[in-house]
Amino acid sequence: MKATLLLLLLPLFFLTSCTDNCERTTTYRKYTSVQLPIxxxxxxxxxxxxxxxVEPGKLYVKDQYLFIVEIKKGIHIFDNSDxxxxxxxxxxxxxxxxxxAVRDNILYADSYIDLVALDISNPTAIKEVNRVETGFTNGLVGRTYWSYDKTSMKxxxxxxxxxxxxxxxDCEGSFNILPYLIPIAWFGRYYESLAFADGVYNSSQAPKTTTPTTGVGGSMARFAISNNQLYVVSSSTLQLFDITDPAKPTKGKSATLNWNVETIFPYRNSLFIGTTxxxxxxxxxxxxxxxxxxxFSHVRSCxxxxxxxxxxxxxxxxxSTCGVAGTQDVLDVIDISNLSAPRVAKTYPLETPYGLGIDYxxxxxxxxxxxxxVFDASNPLDLKPQQTFANVNAFDVIPISKTLLTIGKDGLYQYDYSNPANLRLLSKIAAQPAY
Structure with missing residues (x-):
């Protein structure tokens, strides 16, 4: 019993302090309402x-350029030639x-209710060339929710x-631990709820020309480009934009989906849309x-x-917050040889899995x-573990041209995976958290 109590109290000592005047300090996550005229x-x-x-989000690669979203703030642009x-x-x-997402020299980015098209021909002097309303009037990012009011236009x-x-x-009396345990648990869940997204890369999608027309991104996508269409998903809708002329995206049809849509992945002539x-x-x-x-249905989970x-x-x-208490964390391998009748072929237990990528x-x-x-997936029904990196914070990946880009809350890691059994760290772009 004493050992159990000690384990429960241990996190408290890291977030609280006691002075000679018997003052205690606790750290918690604070939310403040913000109003922004459109x-x-x-x-x-x-x-x-x-x-x-500071707060890295989605990851995208186009030619020699690397794009990292700063959540709800904008995009960091790097020359990743080396x-x-x-x-x-x-x-x-x-x-x-x-x-x-990127097609040719046009970058598409959401800005609350808008889809913005930007000319990135000169990455040091990017220009907005077009803007169209998506039709989406609210969104959830991490644990913060935004909405648009048409009447106030805010x-x-x-x-x-x-x-x-x-x-x-009361130094001599009892101390109520409950108000302090609540924010501690809340803080711990926050990072588990983060979801980074964009179109996924794998070797079969690699452009066949030396100058690809479409970039590649990570696995938790809400934007995906296929043929002359940009597909965008909200929590319950698939919205199409015609990008035959990349600089002039035109809003097209939409389809209503189930609630809690999370990701979209284009492969050949199909879209795979993940929900909870x-x-x-x-x-x-x-x-x-x-x-x-x-x-295809499964238990509630990310x-x-x-x-x-x-x-x-x-x-x-x-x-995490997107699952049901007690649900097992797993990697499912789904047989899609018949696209109209997908079925689970194999399930692998895997602790807290997030994004993933494959370069077969x-x-x-x-x-x-x-x-x-890292797994050898030569036989999808018998995955072979090859390597584990326990000292990185990994939420999503892009494997491309034998370089693995891994993004997490502590920054971006790049590895050479020429030998998949022995990845070699090439570089790290460290995040500088504001808190």
Whole structure:
């Protein structure tokens, strides 16, 4: 009993302190309401000097350039010609930005209710060339929720920060631990709820020309480009934009999906859409007319997906806010040889799995605070562990040209995976948390 009590109290000593006056200080996560006139949001897009990486979000690669989203702030742009020495070029300020995708020299980014098209021909002097409303009027980013009110024409958002408070206590009497354990648990869950996203790369998607027309990104996508369409998912909708002329995206059809949509992955003539309760498969043989082929259900959990050949790899994480208490964390291998009738072919227990990527036959799986796992997926029904990195914080990956880009709350890591059994660290872009 004493040992158990000690374990419960241990985190408290790291977040509280007791002075001679018997004052105790606790640290907690604070939320402040913010109102932003939409006119101000639309005037705020600008390209400027490089900024420190503070709260890294989604990751994207186009040619020699590396794009890292600063959650709801904008995009860091790096010259990654030498992965061992990435060089910061500029910072693109975009209020409310979470997702990105690139076709030719046009970058698409969300800015709250808008889809913004930007000319990145000169990464040091990026220009806005177009803007169209997405039709999405609210969103959830981490643990903060935003919404748009058409009457007031304002964005209502939340600012998140770490705060401290000091209270006087009875040195001789008892101390109520409950108010302090609650914010500690809340803080611990926050990073587990983060979801980074964008279109996923695998070797079969690699452009066949020396200058690809579309970039590549990580596995928890909400933006995906296929043929002449940009597909964007919200929590319950698939929205299409025609990008035949990349600089002039045109809003197209939309499809209503189940609630809690999380990711979208394009593969050949199909879209794989992950939700917290299952996976949709859409046929996009006619890109502007997606047709649902199947809806595959699973227990409530977070659900990024990548695909190679006849198998989809899905990580299910039930220990965070998107799952059900007691749900097992697993990596599911789904047989999609018949796209209209997907089935679970094999399930692998895997602690706190997040994003994943495949460059066949190598599969990379992020495990958040638990690190990064590397598997030989030559036989999807008999995955062979090759390497584990426990000292990195990994939420999503892009394997491309034998360089693995891994993003997490502590920054970006790049590895040479020429030998998948012995990855070699090339560089790290460290995040500088504001708290």
């Amino acid at each position: 006119s101000d949001v639309r005037q705020a897009v600008s390209s400027g000097t490089p900024q420190p990486l 992965p061992a020495n990435p060089k910061a070029i500029s910072f693109l300020s975009i209020p409310g930005n979470v997702d990105i 964005i209502y958002d939340q600012r998140e920060e770490i705060a401290t408070t000091t209270v006087k206590t 309760t299952g996976m949709y498969i859409y046929d996009v043989t006619s890109p502007a007319e997606p047709k649902q082929l199947a809806a 659900d990024p997906v990548v695909v190679h050949d006849n198998y989809a790899y899905v990580t299910l994480r039930g220990t 036959p190598t599969l990379f799986v992020c495990q958040g605070n638990k690190g990064l796992r």
